[in-house]
Amino acid sequence: MKLLCSQEELVRSLQIVTRVIPARSTMPILSGLLLETRDDQLFCFGSDLEVGIEIKIPEVTIITPGRIVVSGRTFYDAIRHLPPGRIEMGIDDGEKTFNIKTANSFFSLNIFPAEEYPALPEGIKTINLLREDKNRDRDALFLFSLQAAVFREAVKQSVYATAPQDSRPFLSSILWEFDEGNLRMVATDINRLVIKDLSIKCSSKNSFLVPVKALKEITTILENDDEQIDFLLVNKQLYAVSRGVVFYTRLINAQFPRYEQVIPKEFDGQVAFERSTFLSALTRSSLIDRAVKLSFSEDNINIFATEPDLGQFSEKLSGSYDGEPLEIGFNSQYIIDFLKVVGDEGQIVFNLSKGMKASVLKLNNNEKYTYVIMPLRLNY
Amino acid sequence: MDAFFAAVEQRDHPAYQGKPVIVGGLPNSRGVVSTCSYEARRYGVHSAMPLHEARSRCPHGIFLPVRMKKYQEVSTEIMSILRDYTPLVEPLSCDEAFMDVTGSEMLFGPAEKIAREIVDRIELELGLSASVGIASNKFLAKIGSDLKKPKGFVVVKADEARSFLAPLPISKLWGVGPKTGEQLRKMGIQTIGNLQNLPVDIIRSSLGEFGERLHCLSLGIDDRPVSPGEEVKSIGHETTFQKDTDNRDFLEQVLLSLCEQVARRLRQNSLVGRIITIKIRDADFKTITRRSTLYHPTDFEEIIFETARQLAEENEWGRKRVRLIGVNVSGLQKSGTEQPPLFAEVERKDLHRLHQTVDQIRDRFGEQAITRGRLIKKKK
Numbered sequence: 028m029k030l031l032c033s034q035e036e037l038v039r040s041l042q043i044v045t046r047v048i049p050a051r052s053t054m055p056i057l058s059g060l061l062l063e064t065r066d067d068q069l070f071c072f073g074s075d076l077e078v079g080i081e082i083k084i085p086e087v088t089i090i091t092p093g094r095i096v097v098s099g100r101t102f103y104d105a106i107r108h109l110p111p112g113r114i115e116m117g118i119d120d121g122e123k124t125f126n127i128k129t130a131n132s133f134f135s136l137n138i139f140p141a142e143e144y145p146a147l148p149e150g151i152k153t154i155n156l157l158r159e160d161k162n163r164d165r166d167a168l169f170l171f172s173l174q175a176a177v178f179r180e181a182v183k184q185s186v187y188a189t190a191p192q193d194s195r196p197f198l199s200s201i202l203w204e205f206d207e208g209n210l211r212m213v214a215t216d217i218n219r220l221v222i223k224d225l226s227i228k229c230s231s232k233n234s235f236l237v238p239v240k241a242l243k244e245i246t247t248i249l250e251n252d253d254e255q256i257d258f259l260l261v262n263k264q265l266y267a268v269s270r271g272v273v274f275y276t277r278l279i280n281a282q283f284p285r286y287e288q289v290i291p292k293e294f295d296g297q298v299a300f301e302r303s304t305f306l307s308a309l310t311r312s313s314l315i316d317r318a319v320k321l322s323f324s325e326d327n328i329n330i331f332a333t334e335p336d337l338g339q340f341s342e343k344l345s346g347s348y349d350g351e352p353l354e355i356g357f358n359s360q361y362i363i364d365f366l367k368v369v370g371d372e373g374q375i376v377f378n379l380s381k382g383m384k385a386s387v388l389k390l391n392n393n394e395k396y397t398y399v400i401m402p403l404r405l406n407y
Numbered sequence: 408m409d410a411f412f413a414a415v416e417q418r419d420h421p422a423y424q425g426k427p428v429i430v431g432g433l434p435n436s437r438g439v440v441s442t443c444s445y446e447a448r449r450y451g452v453h454s455a456m457p458l459h460e461a462r463s464r465c466p467h468g469i470f471l472p473v474r475m476k477k478y479q480e481v482s483t484e485i486m487s488i489l490r491d492y493t494p495l496v497e498p499l500s501c502d503e504a505f506m507d508v509t510g511s512e513m514l515f516g517p518a519e520k521i522a523r524e525i526v527d528r529i530e531l532e533l534g535l536s537a538s539v540g541i542a543s544n545k546f547l548a549k550i551g552s553d554l555k556k557p558k559g560f561v562v563v564k565a566d567e568a569r570s571f572l573a574p575l576p577i578s579k580l581w582g583v584g585p586k587t588g589e590q591l592r593k594m595g596i597q598t599i600g601n602l603q604n605l606p607v608d609i610i611r612s613s614l615g616e617f618g619e620r621l622h623c624l625s626l627g628i629d630d631r632p633v634s635p636g637e638e639v640k641s642i643g644h645e646t647t648f649q650k651d652t653d654n655r656d657f658l659e660q661v662l663l664s665l666c667e668q669v670a671r672r673l674r675q676n677s678l679v680g681r682i683i684t685i686k687i688r689d690a691d692f693k694t695i696t697r698r699s700t701l702y703h704p705t706d707f708e709e710i711i712f713e714t715a716r717q718l719a720e721e722n723e724w725g726r727k728r729v730r731l732i733g734v735n736v737s738g739l740q741k742s743g744t745e746q747p748p749l750f751a752e753v754e755r756k757d758l759h760r761l762h763q764t765v766d767q768i769r770d771r772f773g774e775q776a777i778t779r780g781r782l783i784k785k786k787k
Contacts, residue, residue, distance in 0.1 A: 192700070193703070194710075194714075198702070215750070216702060217749060218748060220749055286750075289749045383747055401746055401747050401749050402747075404743070404744060404747065
């Protein structure tokens with residue numbers, strides 16, 4: 028293997044791929060990156076067996092093809108510390124070191140035996156074949172496309188309501204349900220539920236659980252908001268493909284609770300707020316305690332928090348309330364989380380239930396984002 | 408209480424009365440003496456002495472294991488007698504407590520009369536002997552109660568405090584351990600009286616603020632209030648093995664049993680906790696503690712165990728033969744105050760009911776009445 032490449036492009040690509048390689052693993056070779064030439068292109072692949080990324084490195088001239096595995100961390104650090112400009116890299120036949128040369132610097136890095144690297148998942152190969160041959164039938168695998176900015180916002184608006192550290196799989200992943208025209212992402216940490224709907228063009232119908240960690244990874248590797256991401260399903264793995272990058276994640280094999288049943292249909296009161304006023308009032312109240320008591324009556328909306336060791340807080344809010352007088356306790360953080368991820372378009376509508384029943388937060392005139400939260404039992 | 412654990416054993420086993428009883432474990436085990444009867448003390452046995460040493464000093468002693476559960480029960484009975492006279496009871500350990508009877512003298516007569524009544528009731532109702540110290544503050548009362556054990560009854564009048572303390576060794580002062588004791592002895596201070604006569608500036612210059620506090624104590628000044636209901640901050644259990652071990656199956660079993668005990672105590676105290684900490688001490692006495700924070704607070708042994716086991720796995724169970732293992736739950740809150748879940752099916756009502764039932768069986772028939780199949784000890 029011998030090739031020429033640009034330091035700047037290589038650093039940018041390695042920064043992305045090295046994100047998924049594990050720091051510690053029972054399989055040491057997974058700390059390596061697979062560099063492989065195919066059809067005059069250089070591909071770099073890294074994986075922890077749950078998620079993986081293949082990236083096509085731009086601006087590469089292949090002199091002789093090859094396939095090697097080199098320590099990901101060391102390789103990335105070495106390239107990162109080289110000056111911008113042309114780099115010559117390669118390995119001589121039969122040699123055990125990977126050489127990186129610039130005008131004055133010379134790294135000679137140890138390599139892993141490439142034949143021991145786990146086989147690339149089926150989907151990577153399939154997707155590469157699809158790319159080469161536009162005429163191939165990809166409908167069987169292709170799910171839908173999303174604009175990067177739209178996807179990023181959807182992830183931001185759903186992951187906060189999950190419990191990624193929990194051992195129960197449905198709390199550390201997000202349910203994707205899609206059929207013609209609509210993708211629904213559903214997230215929960217047991218106490219609250221997010222339902223986010225996105226318009227898509229789609230000809231199939233399916234549902235599965237995607238790990239939160241993977242979704243966060245996808246949003247960080249997308250560079251450009253205008254980029255288009257294609258989602259494909261191959262061998263029970265979800266692939267996100269954008270210009271030079273193929274990301275895949277295993278899907279979670281678990282039941283998601285029947286979420287439709289917990290979305291209340293009828294309420295005892297409704298209030299409309301200005302987002303920023305409500306947010307700053309709750310932020311003040313959370314300085315005293317995370318539990319907050321909201322009291323509603325026709326002409327009075329009040330926030331109250333108390334903590335015996337600290338003191339009390341109360342604030343009168345402006346907003347219009349419609350319903351019977353109510354007093355409900357909430358974890359203020361839950362409401363703050365919602366208010367932080369929605370934009371300033373229109374008012375916030377809070378549909379309230381009395382007793383220990385769930386309430387619903389929505390954006391005015393927007394049926395595509397629903398947030399269901401349980402109240403908090405208060406003893407004051 | 409006088410030689411509390413040993414006294415409970417002698418009370419429950421009349422054959423042990425008048426004989427040297429040593430509570431702590433079998434004489435060939437690696438533990439230390441927890442408590443010994445006054446008969447055993449004549450042979451020079453004292454608490455915290457290694458059991459093998461106790462055995463060589465008192466070979467015919469009756470060595471008994473610690474029945475903590477039993478002592479806890481008796482302790483509860485003692486504390487409830489004390490609470491008949493005032494709510495201001497501050498347990499110092501399971502067999503010692505401070506009482507502030509300032510307001511109770513109107514109802515029950517002077518402190519001396521209350522104390523006599525309590526000692527008589529403990530003897531009559533529980534068959535145990537107690538010692539009493541009566542004084543104007545906690546420090547003097549504690550010194551008084553320790554002075555004439557067993558069956559001591561010491562009253563320290565406020566104007567006698569100085570002369571009462573003067574002849575006592577400096578080590579009787581709270582906060583004076585071997586190190587400070589050594590430092591004070593170098594300054595020529597052997598007795599509390601020596602310290603009383605020392606100008607406060609001198610002690611302050613060598614021991615700082617702490618010295619000043621010691622000086623106050625030496626004069627019998629102590630203004631800390633009796634504060635009942637010390638809040639539980641964490642609940643934990645640990646065990647030292649007879650022999651260091653690296654048998655993972657066995658370690659897991661022990662860990663599960665510890666988690667069960669912790670969970671049971673959480674439930675007994677109506678608490679749930681979020682922070683699970685494990686402690687592993689290896690054969691070389693190197694101790695590691697690792698913690699993990701749960702998203703939802705719990706009192707389920709299944710969740711505590713799974714979290715603790717994972718922590719242990721991640722740290723390879725200390726990588727060596729294990730001497731001691733422990734588990735602790737902190738970040739506690741009252742159960743029932745946690746956020747109710749949206750999904751009833753994830754509440755694990757089945758497990759909850761199981762715990763309730765098992766707890767009831769144990770309350771009625773003892774801790775050993777029911778156990779998990781996994782924890783049944785194989786017959787040798």
